[in-house]
Amino acid sequence: MTVIEFIENHRTAYLQELKDFLRIPSVSTREEHKKDVQEAAKWVSEKLRSAGVQSVEVVQTPNHPLVYGETAQLPGRPTILLYGHYDVQPAEPLDQWTTPPFEPAVRDGNLYARGSADDKGQLHVHLKALEALRKTEGEVPINVKVIIEGEEEIGSKNLWSFVLENRHGLKADALVLSDTSMLARGVPSITYGLRGLNYYQIEIMGPRQDLHSGVFGGAVPNPIAILAKAIAGLHDSSFRVTVPKFYDDVIPLSRSERKAIASLPWKESEFRKIVGVAELCGEKGFSVLERLWCRPTLELNGIWGGYTGKGEKTVIPSKAFAKLSTRLVPGQDPKKIARLVEGHVRRLLPKSVTCKFDVLSTGEPWVADYRHEIFGKALTSLEKGFGKKAVFVREGGSIPFVSQMHSLLKIPCVLLGFGLPDENAHAPNEHLSLDNYFGGIRSTALFYQDLGRNGPKL
Amino acid sequence: MTVIEFIENHRTAYLQELKDFLRIPSVSTREEHKKDVQEAAKWVSEKLRSAGVQSVEVVQTPNHPLVYGETAQLPGRPTILLYGHYDVQPAEPLDQWTTPPFEPAVRDGNLYARGSADDKGQLHVHLKALEALRKTEGEVPINVKVIIEGEEEIGSKNLWSFVLENRHGLKADALVLSDTSMLARGVPSITYGLRGLNYYQIEIMGPRQDLHSGVFGGAVPNPIAILAKAIAGLHDSSFRVTVPKFYDDVIPLSRSERKAIASLPWKESEFRKIVGVAELCGEKGFSVLERLWCRPTLELNGIWGGYTGKGEKTVIPSKAFAKLSTRLVPGQDPKKIARLVEGHVRRLLPKSVTCKFDVLSTGEPWVADYRHEIFGKALTSLEKGFGKKAVFVREGGSIPFVSQMHSLLKIPCVLLGFGLPDENAHAPNEHLSLDNYFGGIRSTALFYQDLGRNGPKL
Numbered sequence: 001m002t003v004i005e006f007i008e009n010h011r012t013a014y015l016q017e018l019k020d021f022l023r024i025p026s027v028s029t030r031e032e033h034k035k036d037v038q039e040a041a042k043w044v045s046e047k048l049r050s051a052g053v054q055s056v057e058v059v060q061t062p063n064h065p066l067v068y069g070e071t072a073q074l075p076g077r078p079t080i081l082l083y084g085h086y087d088v089q090p091a092e093p094l095d096q097w098t099t100p101p102f103e104p105a106v107r108d109g110n111l112y113a114r115g116s117a118d119d120k121g122q123l124h125v126h127l128k129a130l131e132a133l134r135k136t137e138g139e140v141p142i143n144v145k146v147i148i149e150g151e152e153e154i155g156s157k158n159l160w161s162f163v164l165e166n167r168h169g170l171k172a173d174a175l176v177l178s179d180t181s182m183l184a185r186g187v188p189s190i191t192y193g194l195r196g197l198n199y200y201q202i203e204i205m206g207p208r209q210d211l212h213s214g215v216f217g218g219a220v221p222n223p224i225a226i227l228a229k230a231i232a233g234l235h236d237s238s239f240r241v242t243v244p245k246f247y248d249d250v251i252p253l254s255r256s257e258r259k260a261i262a263s264l265p266w267k268e269s270e271f272r273k274i275v276g277v278a279e280l281c282g283e284k285g286f287s288v289l290e291r292l293w294c295r296p297t298l299e300l301n302g303i304w305g306g307y308t309g310k311g312e313k314t315v316i317p318s319k320a321f322a323k324l325s326t327r328l329v330p331g332q333d334p335k336k337i338a339r340l341v342e343g344h345v346r347r348l349l350p351k352s353v354t355c356k357f358d359v360l361s362t363g364e365p366w367v368a369d370y371r372h373e374i375f376g377k378a379l380t381s382l383e384k385g386f387g388k389k390a391v392f393v394r395e396g397g398s399i400p401f402v403s404q405m406h407s408l409l410k411i412p413c414v415l416l417g418f419g420l421p422d423e424n425a426h427a428p429n430e431h432l433s434l435d436n437y438f439g440g441i442r443s444t445a446l447f448y449q450d451l452g453r454n455g456p457k458l
Numbered sequence: 459m460t461v462i463e464f465i466e467n468h469r470t471a472y473l474q475e476l477k478d479f480l481r482i483p484s485v486s487t488r489e490e491h492k493k494d495v496q497e498a499a500k501w502v503s504e505k506l507r508s509a510g511v512q513s514v515e516v517v518q519t520p521n522h523p524l525v526y527g528e529t530a531q532l533p534g535r536p537t538i539l540l541y542g543h544y545d546v547q548p549a550e551p552l553d554q555w556t557t558p559p560f561e562p563a564v565r566d567g568n569l570y571a572r573g574s575a576d577d578k579g580q581l582h583v584h585l586k587a588l589e590a591l592r593k594t595e596g597e598v599p600i601n602v603k604v605i606i607e608g609e610e611e612i613g614s615k616n617l618w619s620f621v622l623e624n625r626h627g628l629k630a631d632a633l634v635l636s637d638t639s640m641l642a643r644g645v646p647s648i649t650y651g652l653r654g655l656n657y658y659q660i661e662i663m664g665p666r667q668d669l670h671s672g673v674f675g676g677a678v679p680n681p682i683a684i685l686a687k688a689i690a691g692l693h694d695s696s697f698r699v700t701v702p703k704f705y706d707d708v709i710p711l712s713r714s715e716r717k718a719i720a721s722l723p724w725k726e727s728e729f730r731k732i733v734g735v736a737e738l739c740g741e742k743g744f745s746v747l748e749r750l751w752c753r754p755t756l757e758l759n760g761i762w763g764g765y766t767g768k769g770e771k772t773v774i775p776s777k778a779f780a781k782l783s784t785r786l787v788p789g790q791d792p793k794k795i796a797r798l799v800e801g802h803v804r805r806l807l808p809k810s811v812t813c814k815f816d817v818l819s820t821g822e823p824w825v826a827d828y829r830h831e832i833f834g835k836a837l838t839s840l841e842k843g844f845g846k847k848a849v850f851v852r853e854g855g856s857i858p859f860v861s862q863m864h865s866l867l868k869i870p871c872v873l874l875g876f877g878l879p880d881e882n883a884h885a886p887n888e889h890l891s892l893d894n895y896f897g898g899i900r901s902t903a904l905f906y907q908d909l910g911r912n913g914p915k916l
Contacts, residue, residue: 232689302682
C-alpha cells in the first residue's frame with residue numbers, strides 16, 4: 001500500500017482523533033485553563049510516539065509546558081526540526097459561535113472548532129503524515145526533531161530559553177511548520193515572509209475615582225475622550241502610522257517582488273467578501289497584498305473604560321484602557337519600535353492624566369530566500385498532494401519563533417500553510433477545510449518521503 | 459416637646475431605618491433587580507403612611523412602580539408636592555467599595571451605601587420631617603401630595619405619563635425635593651438651576667466578524683480606531699463641543715449672575731482635591747463653576763470593543779461601542795441637540811463602517827426665579843436648621859422631572875440639597891454626611907412648619 005492509499009483509508013480515524021484534540025480548551029492566556037493546556041501537551045506527546053518519534057518529553061516551564069521529541073537520528077539522512085503549537089486563542093465572544101468552540105462539528109466540508117486552523121489541525125497534519133510513513137515504510141524515512149509549544153498565542157516566552165539551552169541538540173537541515181494560510185482555496189502555498197508583532201497595553205488614569213458626569217462634567221479631564229484623542233493621533237489621513245521614525249528602517253520592496261505579488265492568483269473581491277465592509281482602507285501607494293504582507297501597521301485590538309452595561313450611567317470614569325499592536329517588516333527592530341510607539345503615545349497625552357504603557361511582547365519579522373533546494377521539493381510535494389499549482393506567498397501574521405530560529409540556526413524555514421484566509425483564526429467560528437486537512441497530510445507525507453529518498457543531506 | 463427636640467431624640471431610630479432602606483438594591487437599570495425595586499416601592503409606601511400621608515398607593519407602570527400619596531387636603535393650608543426617587547445607580551465597579559454598596563456602614567460621621575446621597579438618604583429626610591411634625595403637632599401642618607418614583611436613574615419614562623394623566627389632582631403651591639448637593643460642607647444650599655441631560659449610545663460596525671489583526675491588519679477598517687477618531691472630533695482644543703449649532707440657542711449668563719456665582723464661598727482647591735488630577739480642563743472663557751453649572755457639555759461615559767481580557771488577543775473587532783451624554787442649559791432644546799449630535803457623529807465616520815446611533819433619553823434644563831416668597835422661607839429654615847448662612851446655587855446634574863413639572867404646573871420648585879460634592883453619587887463609596895442628614899431633617903421640619911403656620915396660601 002502506498003502512503004497515499006494508507007492516508008485515504010484512515011480519513012475517518014484521523015478526523016476522529018483531531019476532534020479529540022480540539023475538545024481540549026488549551027487557552028494559554030487564561031489562568032483557569034492551565035490544566036487544559038497541560039492535558040493538551042500530554043495528548044501531543046502520546047500522538048508523537050505513535051507517529052514514530054520514540055523519545056518524547058513533556059518539558060515543564062515557569063508557565064505552560066512544551067513537548068520535545070526525536071526519532072532515532074540515523075546518519076546519512078536529512079534532519080528536519082518540526083514546530084507547532086497546541087495552545088489556542090480565547091474563544092470569546094462565545095455567543096457568536098454557531099456551535100460551541102470546544103465541541104468540534106463538521107459542516108459543509110469544514111471542521112469548526114477553536115484551534116482547528118490555528119494550529120491544532122495543521123499540527124495534526126504532520127503527526128498523521130509521519131505516522132502514515134512509519135506504518136507503510138516501516139520507519140520514518142527522515143530524522144525528525146520536534147518541538148511543540150503551548151505559549152504561541154502569548155508570545156512564546158519559555159520556548160526560547162529551551163531553545164537556547166538546547167541549541168546544539170536542535171541542529172537540523174531545515175525547520176518545517178504549518179501555521180499559516182493558503183493564498184486562496186485551491187492554491188497550495190508556501191509562506192516565505194512573516195511580519196513581526198509587538199503588543200502593547202495603555203492605561204490612562206484621570207480623576208482619582210469615577211465621578212458624576214453632571215456634577216463634574218465640563219471641568220475635569222475625561223480619560224475616555226483623552227484616550228480616543230491619543231488613538232486618533234496614531235494614523236494620518238492616508239492611513240500611515242504617525243509615530244516618528246516608524247518607517248525609517250523598513251527595507252523597501254524590490255520591483256521584482258512587487259511584480260511577483262501582483263501576478264498571484266488572488267482576488268480582491270474574495271477578500272472583500274470575507275471582510276464584508278463597504279470600503280477597504282490602508283496605506284496609500286501600496287496594493288492590498290503589499291499592505292497585508294509587506295508594510296508595517298499599528299492596529300487597535302481592544303478598548304474599554306467607564307460604563308459598558310445596559311442602559312445609562314452618567315459617569316466620568318477614573319480610567320480608560322486600550323490594547324494595540326504593531327506588525328513589523330524586515331529592517332524594523334521590535335525593541336526600537338516599542339520605544340518609539342511609547343514615546344509617541346506619551347507625547348499625545350495632556351498633563352491632566354497619567355499613563356501606564358506596557359509592552360506585553362515583541363517579535364521580529366522574517367523573510368526567507370526561497371531559492372534553496374528544499375523549497376522546490378516542498379512546492380512539488382504540495383502540487384502532487386493537492387493536484388494543483390502551488391505558489392510562494394508572504395503573510396501578514398506573525399510567528400516569532402520562525403524569525404528567532406532563522407537567525408539562531410541559519411537554516412531554511414519551510415512554512416506549509418493549510419489554512420484559508422476566511423477560516424476565522426482568532427475569531428468566532430474558526431474552521432479548517434477538510435480538503436486542505438487531508439491534502440495537507442498527503443503533501444506532507446510526500447515531502448518527507450522525497451526528503452528521505454533523495455537525501456542524504458540537503 | 460418641640461419638633462427639633464423630637465428629632466434629636468430619634469437620631470438612632472432614624473439612622474437604623476435609613477439603613478434598612480439602603481439595604482434594598484433597587485438598581486433600576488438592571489433587569490435582575492426588578493424585584494428589589496418593587497420592594498423599595500413598598501418600603502416607601504409604608505413609611506409614607508407613618509409620616510401621616512394616609513392615602514398611599516403603589517402605582518404599577520410598564521417598568522418600575524411609583525408611589526403616590528396624599529394627606530387629607532385641608533382647605534386654607536398651602537399644598538406642597540413632594541418628589542423623590544427610591545431607585546439607585548448600578549454599584550459597579552464593586553471592588554472599589556471599602557464596604558459593600560448594599561451593606562450600609564458609618565465611618566467618620568458618614569453613612570456609606572449606594573443611594574445614601576442619591577436619593578434615598580435625602581428622601582428619607584422628608585419622610586422623617588413630616589413624621590416628626592405629625593407626632594409633635596398632632597397632624598402634618600400643610601397639605602402634602604407626594605410622588606416617589608423608581609426610574610429616575612433611567613430617564614423617568616413612566617413618571618411622566620402618570621403626571622399627565624393626573625395633572626389636575628397634582629395641583630400644588632410648590633414642588634419640593636432634595637436630590638442635589640450643598641455647595642460645600644457647612645454651606646446649606648438651595649439649587650435654582652439644573653442642566654438637562656441627553657444620553658446616547660453609538661455602535662460602529664466594521665468587518666462582518668472579528669478578524670486576525672496580522673492576516674487582515676493594514677487593509678481593513680478598524681472600528682476601534684474609527685470610533686476613537688470620531689470621538690476625538692467632538693471637542694476642539696479649547697474644550698468646546700464641535701457639534702455645529704450646539705451653542706446657538708444657549709441663553710448667555712447675565713453679568714449679575716456671573717458676579718453672584720463668583721462671590722460664592724467655593725474653593726477650587728477643594729474641588730481639585732476631590733477630582734485628584736494634575737490639571738483641570740474645560741471651556742475657555744468661563745470659570746470652573748460656570749463650566750459646571752451654566753455651560754453645556756458633551757461627555758464620554760463608556761467605551762468598549764475588541765479584546766478586553768488579560769494578556770493578548772490579536773484581533774480587529776467587528777464592532778466598537780461608546781456611551782456619551784450632553785448636559786444642556788437654558789435655551790437648548792434636547793430633541794434638536796440630539797439631532798445635531800447624531801448628524802455630527804455620522805459626518806465624522808468614513809463610509810467603510812456603519813453606525814447605529816441611539817438616543818437613550820432626553821431631558822430639559824431648568825432655571826428658577828428665586829425671588830418667589832417660598833425661596834426666602836426655605837433659606838431661613840436652612841439657616842435655622844443648620845445654624846449656618848445658606849446660599850442659592852445652580853448644579854451641573856439633571857433632574858428631568860423638575861423642568862417638566864415647572865413647565866406643566868407653573869409652580870416654584872424648591873430644591874433643598876443635603877448632599878456634598880465629594881459624596882460619590884454614581885461612584886464607588888457613595889456616602890452621606892450624618893450632620894447634613896440630621897440638619898436636613900431639622901430644616902425641612904422647620905420649613906414645613908413655617909409654611910403651615912404662615913399660610914393660608916403662598
